[in-house]
Amino acid sequence: MLSSQQNPSFFHVYIDAxxxxxxxxxxxxxxxxxxxxxxxxxxxxxxxxxxxxxLDGNKIQGLRDIVGSRQDLVLHHGNCNEVLLQDVFPRVQYKDFRRGLCLLDPYKLTLD
Known part of the structure; x- marks a missing residue:
């Protein structure tokens, strides 16, 4: 799946909502x-x-405690319906050769 990452012109982004x-x-x-x-x-x-x-700030803090400070990682505390559209998807533009793998696996079925 990620073998195309060897092409340096592509910028692969992992997104977990x-x-x-x-x-x-x-x-x-x-x-x-x-x-x-x-x-x-x-x-x-x-x-x-x-x-x-x-959406849960305690979970984001728990992740921050585990992964520490990384230049390649952004932790977002908020509703994924808003965060994806406002902060994440604008950074993953086809024209910029950026490709994203976005996981949408909610705890409950509350995705808008």
């Missing part, structure tokens, strides 16, 4: 497992930019 804390409880083992945002940070070759969004 419901990032959560970065971990979740496994239904099968009962243990904590990495969630999609932390798994995305481990992908090789890496995305060039990451946008993690959550």
């Amino acid at each position: 419901f990032a959560g804390t970065g971990y979740h409880l496994s239904r099968t083992s009962g243990g904590m497992v990495l969630g999609s945002p932390l798994n995305a940070l481990l992908v090789q070759p890496p995305f060039r930019e990451y946008h993690l969004i959550d």
